[in-house]
Amino acid sequence: MIKARIVVTLKNGVLDPQGKAIEGALGTLGFSGIGSVRQGKVFDVEVEGEDRDKARAELAAMCDKLLANTVIENYSVEIA
């Protein structure tokens, strides 16, 4: 069993209204000195088998097909 973490983040230049809202809310709560906030998604996936290279390729395919919108998002795959 291989445990992997996929992090999907918006590409630079893509507007992130959710992040902006969080920035505003943090300001309202009294946190100062916040430069910027960008929100993304994280997926913790368990893949059967022990072949790390195969798992990495499969996880990248999952990102391309389902988990990330590669027009506006980047993804990274970390295998524990």
Next chain:
Amino acid sequence: MIKARIVVTLKNGVLDPQGKAIEGALGTLGFSGIGSVRQGKVFDVEVEGEDRDKARAELAAMCDKLLANTVIENYSVEIA
């Protein structure tokens, strides 16, 4: 300027219908051997200043107050 990444994940035992739906969708797409999928959130935050300990404390306070629901979620703060 300190760049930090906050990862918020559901605690073990908390149901994750979104993750379950992704698991099902991956199966439908032909990916086999997926053990489980759990979805979480990631926040990339820029904090002004250079004091890493202060930033870490402030980021933990942000998680407790706004970014995470500590009843059902865990968070981790990584400073780049």
